[in-house]
Amino acid sequence: MSLWNEFKDEFKLDVLKEVGNIGAGHAATALSRILNHPVDMSVPTVSLVPFEEIADRVGGAEQVVIAVFLRVEGDAPGNMFFIIREDSAKRLLRNLLSIDTEEGAYSDMELSALNEIGNILAGSYLSSLADFTKLAMTPTVPSLAIDMAGAILSYGLLQFGQMGDAALLIETKFLEDRDTVEGQFFLIPDPESFEKIFRALGVPGS
Amino acid sequence: MTELIKVGMADWKIASSGDVLKTTGLGSCVGLTLYDGAAKIAGMAHIMLPSSEIAREEQFNRAKYADTALPDMLQAMIAAGASRRRLVAKLAGGAQMFAFAGQDTMRIGPRNVETCKMMLASLDIPLIAEDTGANYGRTIELDSTTGVLTIRSIQYGTKEL
Numbered sequence: 001m002s003l004w005n006e007f008k009d010e011f012k013l014d015v016l017k018e019v020g021n022i023g024a025g026h027a028a029t030a031l032s033r034i035l036n037h038p039v040d041m042s043v044p045t046v047s048l049v050p051f052e053e054i055a056d057r058v059g060g061a062e063q064v065v066i067a068v069f070l071r072v073e074g075d076a077p078g079n080m081f082f083i084i085r086e087d088s089a090k091r092l093l094r095n096l097l098s099i100d101t102e103e104g105a106y107s108d109m110e111l112s113a114l115n116e117i118g119n120i121l122a123g124s125y126l127s128s129l130a131d132f133t134k135l136a137m138t139p140t141v142p143s144l145a146i147d148m149a150g151a152i153l154s155y156g157l158l159q160f161g162q163m164g165d166a167a168l169l170i171e172t173k174f175l176e177d178r179d180t181v182e183g184q185f186f187l188i189p190d191p192e193s194f195e196k197i198f199r200a201l202g203v204p205g206s
Numbered sequence: 207m208t209e210l211i212k213v214g215m216a217d218w219k220i221a222s223s224g225d226v227l228k229t230t231g232l233g234s235c236v237g238l239t240l241y242d243g244a245a246k247i248a249g250m251a252h253i254m255l256p257s258s259e260i261a262r263e264e265q266f267n268r269a270k271y272a273d274t275a276l277p278d279m280l281q282a283m284i285a286a287g288a289s290r291r292r293l294v295a296k297l298a299g300g301a302q303m304f305a306f307a308g309q310d311t312m313r314i315g316p317r318n319v320e321t322c323k324m325m326l327a328s329l330d331i332p333l334i335a336e337d338t339g340a341n342y343g344r345t346i347e348l349d350s351t352t353g354v355l356t357i358r359s360i361q362y363g364t365k366e367l
Contacts, residue, residue: 051215051254061231062345064360069304143304147360150231151343154215154254155303158234158314161255161270162262165216 007168013046015203016170016194020044022132023125024172024185030124031174031182034117035095039182042173050166054153057171058083058184061150068118068144069155072126074136076196078189079156080125082118083149088182089114106146115144125185133200159190168194213237216270218251218279220286221350230345232299234315236338237346238276238322239296240331241353242288248350249283251275255314256321272321280329295326296355296367297336298346305341315339335367 007013021044032039055061066089068082084092090101093110096117101110119142130137145152160167167188174182189197213219213229221227227250229237240249251269258271268274284290300319319338326333337344337357347356355367 055231145303145341147233147303148231148343148345150215151233151301152303154231154233154235158255161216162260164263165267165270 007048012198012203015198015201016046016168017044019129019132019197019201020046020170020172020185020187023129023187024174026128027121027125027185028174030120031117034120035092037095040175042175044170044172046168046170048166049169051154051157051161054157054167054169055150057169057186058149058153059085061148063149064146065149065152066114066144066146067149067152068115068122068142069152070118070122070142071140072137072187072189073140074130074138076133076135076137076189076193076200078187078193079159080122080139080188081153081156081186082121082183083152083186084114084183086146088176092117092182111144115142118142118144121183121185125187133197135196135200153186156186156188160188163191213250213252215252216254216267218249218269218275218282220247220249220279220283221348222247222286224349224351226350227348228346232344232346233301233303234299234318236272236297236299236315236318236322237344238272238279239298239346239348239355240279240283240288240293241296241348241350242283242292243294243353244292245288246350247283247286247288248348248353249279249288250346250348251279253318253322256317272318272325276322276325276329280331290331293331294334294353295331296334296348297322297338298344298355298357298367300338301343302339302341303343337365337367 028041072078170187172185176182209225229252236253238251300315345358
């Protein structure tokens with residue numbers, strides 16, 4: 001299948017890495033403004049991940065995570081997740097709202113704040129990507145879930161499910177103090193979107 | 207010695223002699239289980255999509271789709287000594303993890319459940335219990351000694367079907 005062959009092309013993978021770099025870079029800046037302290041980010045990784053292994057990226061299929069999911073609509077549709085672990089989320093809420101948070105429970109206010117943070121970050125990720133590629137990309141209204149990583153992430157794989165048993169994942173981690181992972185961004189473009197992204201960026205042979 | 211047999215995403219396995227089948231993190235995916243209580247043979251499929259008609263790959267993984275996974279698993283169970291007339295089915299999963307109005311792919315959970323039920327009806331296998339739908343993830347275990355299906359979720363803890 002030609003799509004899978006494309007992902008063996010190092011140059012194209014580098015282009016996708018740059019896509020992740022630009023998007024997440026803007027999102028990290030937005031997050032550091034919200035928190036009023038610097039947020040580092042990892043070098044993006046772009047990889048073709050078997051469905052079975054995707055949940056391992058966030059601690060295993062049963063790891064409880066907080067995920068803001070939104071669908072990317074427009075010229076290059078796809079799925080996007082902003083994922084944070086519970087302890088990071090609580091710290092984020094304390095810093096942002098200056099309220100005492102309770103472990104394992106979330107008020108409506110906290111859920112709404114987390115959803116809004118996801119919304120802001122995904123919005124800045126996508127708008128910088130849209131500027132860079134000149135493709136129209138707009139996020140849907142975000143939706144928040146606190147559940148098993150496997151159950152959440154499998155939702156973003158359905159478009160790939162019809163094509164094979166792996167999905168191409170553009171992943172960036174936000175770091176606090178260099179090594180504590182604050183959150184992760186997953187962009188999973190639909191299989192049909194890659195050609196459009198490559199063409200928009202003038203990749204030869206696309 | 208009871209063994210725990212893990213069923214991956216888009217995968218199915220069968221078990222007997224007291225072994226336990228387990229699949230983790232079912233969201234919109236469906237866990238379809240079959241059990242023959244006399245032969246003590248159990249089968250579990252972790253189904254991702256309803257129908258292989260939508261497959262856009264030439265050689266697709268038959269365990270991924272409800273309409274191909276169920277007949278394959280059924281055949282393997284019969285070959286292992288299960289009787290088709292004694293088989294009963296239980297279903298779990300098929301949640302709608304995120305709510306988006308008007309998007310068909312996002313309704314995949316309920317469609318997976320519907321297709322499994324249609325397939326079971328056409329094969330004359332009774333569905334004796336289900337815990338499907340809603341908006342949360344599930345981890346399930348099927349004990350081949352008893353046929354009991356244990357369902358665990360973050361919000362609601364553990365329950366048995």
